[in-house]
Amino acid sequence: MSISRPIPPLPSPDAAVFLDFDGTLVDLARTPDSVVLPPELVPVLRSLHILLDGALAIVTGREVAVVDRYIEPLRLPCAGTHGAQRRDGRGVYISSPATDPTKFVDAIVQLAQDNPSIFMESKKCSIALHYRADPTLETLCLQAMQELLLDHPDWTLVRGKYVVEVLPKGASKGAAIKAFMQEPPFKGRRPFFAGDDLSDESGFGVVRELQGVGIKVGAGMSIARHRIDSVQDFHRWLHKACAQLQAMRKKEVMR
Numbered sequence: 001m002s003i004s005r006p007i008p009p010l011p012s013p014d015a016a017v018f019l020d021f022d023g024t025l026v027d028l029a030r031t032p033d034s035v036v037l038p039p040e041l042v043p044v045l046r047s048l049h050i051l052l053d054g055a056l057a058i059v060t061g062r063e064v065a066v067v068d069r070y071i072e073p074l075r076l077p078c079a080g081t082h083g084a085q086r087r088d089g090r091g092v093y094i095s096s097p098a099t100d101p102t103k104f105v106d107a108i109v110q111l112a113q114d115n116p117s118i119f120m121e122s123k124k125c126s127i128a129l130h131y132r133a134d135p136t137l138e139t140l141c142l143q144a145m146q147e148l149l150l151d152h153p154d155w156t157l158v159r160g161k162y163v164v165e166v167l168p169k170g171a172s173k174g175a176a177i178k179a180f181m182q183e184p185p186f187k188g189r190r191p192f193f194a195g196d197d198l199s200d201e202s203g204f205g206v207v208r209e210l211q212g213v214g215i216k217v218g219a220g221m222s223i224a225r226h227r228i229d230s231v232q233d234f235h236r237w238l239h240k241a242c243a244q245l246q247a248m249r250k251k252e253v254m255r
């Protein structure tokens, strides 16, 4: 379902831009490893990072190291595993206290072995169960994860597109954006956040509190005030953002 929303404004030089990865910067794919980065994406992110004086961060469910690998040689500030990991604007890593999910591994491996269509993704601060290959397994995955957490009150569940994950309680994309916004080079800027999935809603909430701009990419209900229909349209928006920031900088220099 696509709900009509205003086209988002472009960021001005005093903006802080936060970007989700899967479904926003790259199209969703059959498995986590099969996403394809369009070749022009890294150069546009690099330009944006420079034009915003460093105030550009990736806020994702992926591990920070995985994002680094996709966008190398670029190293951006990044909140990974839905905010359970964070590398700030100075390049310093911050991790949430309950970070070791290995206690869940045995039970989850068993479930994946019993159901070959389920894919288990093991991350530093989380384990994800993917059921994209057989969406009828959603309830099974969800119930199994809920049962696992009964004895672990420090952990919570986060749901996404054909995926359910365990996550340290308190970690969220919203909390990560809030933390970035208290530090240089983000502090004092107007936040923009673009995302496509359920876990992005906490980010939209924080951006709204801070009078910023929330951009939902693709279909689905969202509290974001703005919407862009597809990953490709979002890439066009990023290019326009760069062009406008470059033009503004040129004007400033010529004054």
Ligand SMILES: O=P(O)(O)OC[C@H]1O[C@H](O[C@H]2O[C@H](CO)[C@@H](O)[C@H](O)[C@H]2O)[C@H](O)[C@@H](O)[C@@H]1O
Binding pocket: 020, 021, 022, 023, 027, 028, 029, 030, 031, 032, 033, 034, 035, 059, 060, 061, 062, 063, 121, 128, 130, 132, 160, 161, 162, 163, 165, 197, 199
């Ligand atoms: O916050 P995001 O950057 O959107 O990351 C959310 C999850 O993305 C990945 O899973 C999703 O994308 C896969 C590749 O397109 C797809 O196969 C899967 O169905 C999606 O749920 C990633 O694997 C997870 O770790 C992230 O949490």
